[in-house]
Amino acid sequence: MAWIKALHIIFMVTWFAGLFYLPRLFVYHALCADEPGRERFKIMERKLFFGIMTPGAVLTALFGLWLLQDMAGVATGHWLQLKLLLVAVLAAYHIYCGKLLHDFKHDRNRHGHVFYRWLNELPVLLLMAIVVLVVVKPL
């Protein structure tokens, strides 16, 4: 199971690379005034979302579920339920990023760069909360 946990963490880091960088790209995309620049951002965003972020999310969840079924029957505290709830919030954030990507693709962005700067903070808070829950297990 140590190998499964290592893979779980590796793909979690891959997923977070995208969760941190995609809203950053949205910040610069929202500020970009020229057409060639906007087209370049669209390519970068699509490759990051479909090539790195989404495979990272799916593999994190698969290896996480593998770890979970190995723990079945072992008594745990509430940290695990809370972690899974926060992971669900993270998945919703991921899907919302996909919606924003779609809007940018069709030049239908409705938000300013400040909105994306704030949006960028949410995965930071979720990462800190989830890592503390699984490592410290305070509940």
Ligand code: HEM
């Ligand atoms: C469907 C999604 C996920 C499931 C089902 C899942 C499940 C699990 C399980 C069962 C463990 C083993 C816990 C233990 O042995 O004490 C684990 C470990 C871990 N998970 Fe997840 N996880 C998921 C997503 C995530 C995410 C999104 C993160 C980070 C934000 C994360 C970070 C970690 C870390 C750092 C460990 C290692 C903890 C340690 O042993 O010290 N997991 N996960």
